[in-house]
Amino acid sequence: MAGEIKIRVNEQVHSVAADPDTPLLYVLINDLQLQGPRFGCGLAQCGSCSVLLDGEEIRSCVTPVSAVVGKSVTTLEGLPAWYAKQKKLAKAPELHPVQQALIDEQAVQCGYCFNGMIIQAADLLSKTPHPTETQIRTAMNGHLCRCGTYPRVIKAIQRASHAMSAAAENAGPDELIAREIPAAEVIR
Amino acid sequence: MSAAKHSFLVPHALPRREFLKAGGALVIGFSSAGAISDALFAQESAAARGATAGPPDPKQIDTWLAIHSDNTATVYIGYVELGQGSTTSLLQISAEELDLDMSQVGTVRLDTNITPNQGGTYSSSSIARGSPAIRTAAAEARQALLQMASKKLGAPVERLIVSKGVVTVGGMGGESASVTYGELIGDKQFNLAFTGSAPVKPVSDYKLVGTRPPRNDIPDKVSGKYVYLQHLRLPGMLHGRVVRPRGQTAYGSGAKVVTLDESSIAHIPSARVVRRGDFVGVVAEREWDAVRAARDLKITWDIPPALPTSESVYDAMRAETTRDRVVLQRGDVDAAVRDAAHIATGHYRGPYQAHAPFGPNGALADVKSDSALVICSTQDVYATRNALAGILGLKPQQVRVQYYEGSGTYGHSCYDDVAQAAAILSQLAGKPVRLQFMRWDEHGWDLYGPAHVGEVRAAADANGKIVAYQYDGWHHNWSAVETSAQLALGTTAAEWPDGAAQMVNPSDCGGMYDIANAKLVNHHVPGMNYLRAAWLRSPLDLSFSFASEQTIDELARQAGIDAYEFRKRNITSDRWMGVLDAVAKASKWDVTPLPPASKLSKEKIVTGRGIGLGTHLTSYGGAVAEIEVNKETGKVRVKRMYGAIDAGLAVNPAFIENQISGQLVQTASRMLLEEVKFNKTNVTSLDWNSYPILRFEECPEVVPIVVQRLDQKSTGAGEEVMAAAAGAIACAFFDATGVHITEFPLTPKRVLAALGSG
Numbered sequence: 001m002a003g004e005i006k007i008r009v010n011e012q013v014h015s016v017a018a019d020p021d022t023p024l025l026y027v028l029i030n031d032l033q034l035q036g037p038r039f040g041c042g043l044a045q046c047g048s049c050s051v052l053l054d055g056e057e058i059r060s061c062v063t064p065v066s067a068v069v070g071k072s073v074t075t076l077e078g079l080p081a082w083y084a085k086q087k088k089l090a091k092a093p094e095l096h097p098v099q100q101a102l103i104d105e106q107a108v109q110c111g112y113c114f115n116g117m118i119i120q121a122a123d124l125l126s127k128t129p130h131p132t133e134t135q136i137r138t139a140m141n142g143h144l145c146r147c148g149t150y151p152r153v154i155k156a157i158q159r160a161s162h163a164m165s166a167a168a169e170n171a172g173p174d175e176l177i178a179r180e181i182p183a184a185e186v187i188r
Numbered sequence: 189m190s191a192a193k194h195s196f197l198v199p200h201a202l203p204r205r206e207f208l209k210a211g212g213a214l215v216i217g218f219s220s221a222g223a224i225s226d227a228l229f230a231q232e233s234a235a236a237r238g239a240t241a242g243p244p245d246p247k248q249i250d251t252w253l254a255i256h257s258d259n260t261a262t263v264y265i266g267y268v269e270l271g272q273g274s275t276t277s278l279l280q281i282s283a284e285e286l287d288l289d290m291s292q293v294g295t296v297r298l299d300t301n302i303t304p305n306q307g308g309t310y311s312s313s314s315i316a317r318g319s320p321a322i323r324t325a326a327a328e329a330r331q332a333l334l335q336m337a338s339k340k341l342g343a344p345v346e347r348l349i350v351s352k353g354v355v356t357v358g359g360m361g362g363e364s365a366s367v368t369y370g371e372l373i374g375d376k377q378f379n380l381a382f383t384g385s386a387p388v389k390p391v392s393d394y395k396l397v398g399t400r401p402p403r404n405d406i407p408d409k410v411s412g413k414y415v416y417l418q419h420l421r422l423p424g425m426l427h428g429r430v431v432r433p434r435g436q437t438a439y440g441s442g443a444k445v446v447t448l449d450e451s452s453i454a455h456i457p458s459a460r461v462v463r464r465g466d467f468v469g470v471v472a473e474r475e476w477d478a479v480r481a482a483r484d485l486k487i488t489w490d491i492p493p494a495l496p497t498s499e500s501v502y503d504a505m506r507a508e509t510t511r512d513r514v515v516l517q518r519g520d521v522d523a524a525v526r527d528a529a530h531i532a533t534g535h536y537r538g539p540y541q542a543h544a545p546f547g548p549n550g551a552l553a554d555v556k557s558d559s560a561l562v563i564c565s566t567q568d569v570y571a572t573r574n575a576l577a578g579i580l581g582l583k584p585q586q587v588r589v590q591y592y593e594g595s596g597t598y599g600h601s602c603y604d605d606v607a608q609a610a611a612i613l614s615q616l617a618g619k620p621v622r623l624q625f626m627r628w629d630e631h632g633w634d635l636y637g638p639a640h641v642g643e644v645r646a647a648a649d650a651n652g653k654i655v656a657y658q659y660d661g662w663h664h665n666w667s668a669v670e671t672s673a674q675l676a677l678g679t680t681a682a683e684w685p686d687g688a689a690q691m692v693n694p695s696d697c698g699g700m701y702d703i704a705n706a707k708l709v710n711h712h713v714p715g716m717n718y719l720r721a722a723w724l725r726s727p728l729d730l731s732f733s734f735a736s737e738q739t740i741d742e743l744a745r746q747a748g749i750d751a752y753e754f755r756k757r758n759i760t761s762d763r764w765m766g767v768l769d770a771v772a773k774a775s776k777w778d779v780t781p782l783p784p785a786s787k788l789s790k791e792k793i794v795t796g797r798g799i800g801l802g803t804h805l806t807s808y809g810g811a812v813a814e815i816e817v818n819k820e821t822g823k824v825r826v827k828r829m830y831g832a833i834d835a836g837l838a839v840n841p842a843f844i845e846n847q848i849s850g851q852l853v854q855t856a857s858r859m860l861l862e863e864v865k866f867n868k869t870n871v872t873s874l875d876w877n878s879y880p881i882l883r884f885e886e887c888p889e890v891v892p893i894v895v896q897r898l899d900q901k902s903t904g905a906g907e908e909v910m911a912a913a914a915g916a917i918a919c920a921f922f923d924a925t926g927v928h929i930t931e932f933p934l935t936p937k938r939v940l941a942a943l944g945s946g
Contacts, residue, residue, distance in 0.1 A: 008595040041627040076412040110271030111409030112595030148853025150887040
């Protein structure tokens, strides 16, 4: 039966009364009322529920809450602070650079899959700061988008990569590789 | 607009702070991360709006907009935001007519107590059908505001100038008297009849329409602050799940409960079974308990083996006694074919495809004896209200339906089914219920885009002029009864009456070409022994263009003419020519008769390009696809796609580019991968493994092109390049291999079979 379980989420320890087998996702959305991770398939097939567990992307829909005891969970809500800690920034930015890049690229359509997209992209950039296009596609391949935003997400990850290194090296961004290639609007 | 104004998350329009005090433990979004900044959906502080059942009177200006004392405006829109950006576009139109800037305009979510009834958000028509009322209401409100300003400032209306809602007297030089909209009317009602008589701005005066302000929902969608339907909670609610056979049964037969063992969930004390007829669900206080109870409940079903199976569905449809309707007849096709130099015929097949929203649909319902609140992701709050009232035994005015965006729906997914199911659960449980469909519910009980058989016959003269065209199409209509109503009430399954989006489409089937002799016949297959169906983004059009554009390419091949050149010879409409030229130019199309012999090499991997035209009901779509075919494995890759849409006046070309980009990717997915599989009793495509969609690694590069027509009325842009893109992919396969592929999706098995017979 449900006992008290202590879990660390976004650097805060929460005590939750949940059955140990309860998937982490249900605890995050119902007990902690977080909006980042969200139900998509419950089968670890789509990436909707992704969170970072000790810095690694996992699927919270198939991870029992008991399995994260003693570890650190980061959700979309805690991602800017997680990034700041990684980069040893004095203050957490409002958004992770990937989030800002997705706004800059106007990459979103319905946006429901973007929790997982952002978590996975942050994971990728933390390990591979300058991913090639192929590395991006491979890393992101487990995240589905029904609206078809992949080309803009790829471009946004490249943009974020440049922005992050520009911030670190104080250098200007290189020219971006465009996966969605803009064509001039034809005015008739 | 401050978040404090907002009271919309709260049922029955309680001001938000009071609701928090009233205190359900779980109120969406008021999370430890801080209160939602839901400024996008502002709400008037006055509780008056929303106190009574709608729809509000469309003949009143106040129905359409309100001006607040802080000099901002709330515009009430009858079209839902589905991630396409149309909410921002409609605000651009309002701001344009009111002379406000984008930071001064906001809107609210749809609510049958608040927003006007503009019909459903169908056929990508938010701008085409939504904008006239919104544009003229804004113009009329501006006129009224200027009259007020004229009195206040003691200057005739003709001398007044408005910028950002500040009215000044022109020609005064230096310091001039001014007054803001907010000072003139601030949060008070206009109490003015909406006559539609105010002149609207000429296009030449536009400052906002046609420009590219960013979408107003994107910042919250990436920060995690955006409130989706799936985030909502009601105080005192239970979590619900439906219990159905895994994978739907034949539409006409439904499913009958044979045995139900409630003791099988006794190990989950908080969960209980609720049942009405063959509608079975579980409710529990904790969500995981509801999920487990639905999983563990022992139940057996009687399911007749009435389905034809996904393999034999085409033969079954073709063999049915159909109700035939001639959609279009011109000239004499038989005579023209007899005398023609080139004749192409073909039999083509397109599968059932699923909406498969990335996040399954959900709904919340609080049903009482004399009222109901239902929150869901419907495309049409008023139609949903009517259906719910019938099911609950209430009057429509006793039911309030609120819209919250879920994940993209691309047509009629399970949003009504889940809303009805939530309402039934709440009525039976006597408590508010939040119902979330599981992945297999959504995939398995969807109202799919119907399977289709198309038979085409076309002919051209020696100069490459198309002289005859015939299209015969077989499919069934959409399903008029949702599964929840069918199971709970035993409502007899019925199909929708015929309609333009359920018939052979003259716009896709040869309509872009000038053809003297044409005949289009719709063969309506009776739908009871098939799957449930409804509109899926660009309904049937992918199947039409897949068949039709390959037939056009076959004529071009026989005539020895390049595919682009052949189409140009047969088009006189400058709208169609515009999109065709746009994609040809963007893709640097070089004119070569197809398929060039070099492409038909013995190489293992061959490449091809195809060009296609198509649309849905309005607008004009053109596409080019560049693909690669591995002749040993049968694997097809779409490498790059170009798509052009002419949707008349493009209010925000950037949003249309995003839509085109998404349509190209989704079309590649539907042409290469997507098909609903089923056996004689049940659908077996129940998740992303059994119904795969395109992933990052397979995603083509895309080039979206907006053909801006400032002098034309705005028409749809949410689906109109998909048919063209489907045709282009099929034609690219022909270019690469010299073989017409007759059935999609282009899976390795199908491709190898086609190449073997080619």
